[in-house]
Amino acid sequence: MTDAVMGDPGSNGRFGDFGGRFVPEPLMPACQELEIAFREAWTDPTFIDEYHTILRDYGGRPTPITRCGRLSEELGVDLYLKREDLAHTGSHKINNVIGQALLTRRMGKQRMIAETGAGQHGVASATAAALLGLECVVFMGEVDTERQQLNVFRMELLGAEVRTVTSGSRTLKDAVNEAMRTWVSEVEDTHYCLGSVMGPHPFPWMVREFQRIIGDESVLQMFESGVGTPDFVVACVGGGSNAAGLFSGFVDSPAALVGVEAAGGAAISSGSPGVLHGMRSMLIQNDDGQIIEAHSISAGLDYPGIGPEHAHLAETGRARYETATDEEVLVALQRLASREGIIPALESAHALAWVIREAGHEIPLGSKVLINLSGRGDKDVAQVRAILRGGAT
Amino acid sequence: MAAPHLSRELPLKVAAGRTLLIPYVMAGLDDQWLDVVDAVVDAGADAVEVGLPFSDPIIDGPTIQEAGVRSIERGTTAVSALAQLARRDFPVPIVVMTYYNIIAHLGHERFAGLATNAGVSGAIVADLSLEELDGWAACADDSGIDTVLLVAPSTPPERTQRLCERSRGFVYAVARMGVTGERAELGSGVIDVVSKIRSFTSPPVCVGIGVSTPDQAAEVGESADGVIVGSALIRRLLDGEGPNGAAEFVGSLRRAIDA
Numbered sequence: 001m002t003d004a005v006m007g008d009p010g011s012n013g014r015f016g017d018f019g020g021r022f023v024p025e026p027l028m029p030a031c032q033e034l035e036i037a038f039r040e041a042w043t044d045p046t047f048i049d050e051y052h053t054i055l056r057d058y059g060g061r062p063t064p065i066t067r068c069g070r071l072s073e074e075l076g077v078d079l080y081l082k083r084e085d086l087a088h089t090g091s092h093k094i095n096n097v098i099g100q101a102l103l104t105r106r107m108g109k110q111r112m113i114a115e116t117g118a119g120q121h122g123v124a125s126a127t128a129a130a131l132l133g134l135e136c137v138v139f140m141g142e143v144d145t146e147r148q149q150l151n152v153f154r155m156e157l158l159g160a161e162v163r164t165v166t167s168g169s170r171t172l173k174d175a176v177n178e179a180m181r182t183w184v185s186e187v188e189d190t191h192y193c194l195g196s197v198m199g200p201h202p203f204p205w206m207v208r209e210f211q212r213i214i215g216d217e218s219v220l221q222m223f224e225s226g227v228g229t230p231d232f233v234v235a236c237v238g239g240g241s242n243a244a245g246l247f248s249g250f251v252d253s254p255a256a257l258v259g260v261e262a263a264g265g266a267a268i269s270s271g272s273p274g275v276l277h278g279m280r281s282m283l284i285q286n287d288d289g290q291i292i293e294a295h296s297i298s299a300g301l302d303y304p305g306i307g308p309e310h311a312h313l314a315e316t317g318r319a320r321y322e323t324a325t326d327e328e329v330l331v332a333l334q335r336l337a338s339r340e341g342i343i344p345a346l347e348s349a350h351a352l353a354w355v356i357r358e359a360g361h362e363i364p365l366g367s368k369v370l371i372n373l374s375g376r377g378d379k380d381v382a383q384v385r386a387i388l389r390g391g392a393t
Numbered sequence: 394m395a396a397p398h399l400s401r402e403l404p405l406k407v408a409a410g411r412t413l414l415i416p417y418v419m420a421g422l423d424d425q426w427l428d429v430v431d432a433v434v435d436a437g438a439d440a441v442e443v444g445l446p447f448s449d450p451i452i453d454g455p456t457i458q459e460a461g462v463r464s465i466e467r468g469t470t471a472v473s474a475l476a477q478l479a480r481r482d483f484p485v486p487i488v489v490m491t492y493y494n495i496i497a498h499l500g501h502e503r504f505a506g507l508a509t510n511a512g513v514s515g516a517i518v519a520d521l522s523l524e525e526l527d528g529w530a531a532c533a534d535d536s537g538i539d540t541v542l543l544v545a546p547s548t549p550p551e552r553t554q555r556l557c558e559r560s561r562g563f564v565y566a567v568a569r570m571g572v573t574g575e576r577a578e579l580g581s582g583v584i585d586v587v588s589k590i591r592s593f594t595s596p597p598v599c600v601g602i603g604v605s606t607p608d609q610a611a612e613v614g615e616s617a618d619g620v621i622v623g624s625a626l627i628r629r630l631l632d633g634e635g636p637n638g639a640a641e642f643v644g645s646l647r648r649a650i651d652a
């Protein structure tokens with residue numbers, strides 16, 4: 001294990017007290033095999049080159065950084081957006097799935113399974129599977145298949161099979177449970193393409209490495225444009241993959257790192273340490289150690305945990321974790337749409353909501369602020385319309 | 394309180410030529426769950442596996458998931474279940490089966506204290522891997538609780554050896570890759586996993602996950618030291634068969650194994 005912040009977590013997959021590998025014995029060999037395969041691939045120039053080539057020619061990278069002129073003026077801060085909404089499939093999720101799909105092929109497996117909340121990771125997985133000729137099955141909670149019907153159809157168009165999960169709270173956490181259960185019985189020819197920096201080692205580390213392209217590009221772009229290091233680097237956090245990707249570029253800089261969770265699923269501010277889905281991290285749980293359902297307007301942040309590296313960054317104080325409410329998020333989404341002509345995903349709007357609330361308070365006027373616009377809002381338009389027009393939530 | 398100890402009792406019975414039968418019961422499933430434990434003991438169980446429910450049971454299929462949900466909805470907690478167990482004496486060892494968060498949340502020492510007070514002498518912690526075992530296992534060893542480890546069809550030989558050395562009470566041989574649940578066919582994996590374990594020195598080898606019928610139990614008993622039956626019993630309990638139905642089913646398993 002290296003001592004570098006956001007470095008290699010070593011063979012135990014530890015980030016301070018967090019991380020590790022808490023899975024039933026049948027899955028242990030698969031996790032170990034995956035770690036070895038990833039370590040080899042991530043030092044193999046051919047693999048790395050193919051990953052970057054696909055993300056450039058197919059994924060639309062590098063994504064630009066946009067300065068928000070009108071909003072900057074209104075808020076009194078210098079606001080920049082890293083435009084992951086412009087990546088293929090409409091969010092940062094493509095970075096991770098291209099990496100994992102290539103790894104699936106490299107391990108000689110024909111099939112990927114994935115969980116999804118908002119549907120973005122499911123769509124991205126289905127896309128990568130189509131591109132590389134792999135089979136794909138996506139698990140999605142029943143609550144989410146209802147609020148993200150278009151994404152279900154998108155996955156089906158892309159040739160994936162969507163399995164509706166009716167157990168537990170029927171959202172993201174239960175989709176993960178079901179994917180893990182399926183992985184146990186099909187591990188021989190199936191890779192579990194986990195969608196965020198969570199789960200058992202090596203997933204939190206591997207997914208961060210596949211997402212660090214966001215941070216690496218941003219550092220270069222901020223430098224080349226003459227803006228330099230931002231004062232604040234802000235991203236929304238569900239499991240924490242878009243935040244981890246962006247933070248990894250700035251962790252050694254003086255920038256303040258801020259993750260914004262949904263107020264109804266805030267693992268850092270309302271949670272406590274625990275073990276779920278193969279990792280020790282911060283979780284929302286009751287007095288008996290039962291995991292509590294998260295509630296958020298955005299399906300992608302409806303997760304009662306957080307990636308273990310974020311739990312560690314919070315504990316050491318290198319990053320801080322804040323929350324935004326559903327109401328603040330709706331306001332933020334409309335404001336970015338009307339002022340800048342960009343409709344953000346409800347998830348990404350959490351990061352913006354915090355900046356809008358804190359500009360001139362926690363964020364001194366005149367600060368340079370970089371927000372990860374992790375995805376576009378097309379998938380959320382019907383839901384937002386229903387809320388704004390119909391008063392429903 | 395005075396239930397016999399897992400790692401003393403089971404090897405004696407195996408040495409005496411008995412094939413072990415270990416049924417799984419969900420704590421707090423209904424008002425009668427302790428009567429179900431008594432009933433399966435009377436019907437020939439050599440130890441009882443008592444499930445402490447967890448909200449996210451990733452190695453369990455639909456039947457045990459449903460039992461867990463029902464139990465949690467009735468207000469069952471690890472603390473309440475262990476307190477209820479403590480009020481009865483059982484003539485066979487009691488092993489709890491749960492997920493690590495339930496133990497970690499209470500704290501190793503507190504959990505071990507409540508468990509020993511309840512007469513529990515073994516623990517199966519489904520998602521606690523060998524690599525993460527040390528903290529709990531040290532506490533469990535000090536408290537006289539045997540931590541039973543799993544060996545799966547996917548486990549490589551060198552790792553199997555380490556699991557066999559570290560497992561206490563018995564080794565839980567996973568019959569097939571998959572979650573708990575009833576299966577029409579056992580498949581050929583059982584003999585492979587049992588003989589893999591037998592090539593090392595280990596406590597008794599008991600096979601579970603997917604063993605559903607008396608015929609299957611008898612078949613498993615031919616190669617293994619013991620048989621663990623979960624979902625097939627739980628389904629009967631979910632259907633309301635109660636202690637009598639449980640006794641009848643476990644009795645049929647016992648007769649098939651002994652035949």
Ligand SMILES: Cc1ncc(COP(=O)(O)O)c(C=O)c1O
Nearest residue numbers: 120196238239240241242300375
């Ligand atoms: C656009 C977008 N942003 C963020 C997230 C949350 O995931 P993470 O915290 O891993 O970036 C999702 C998840 O679905 C998403 O679709």
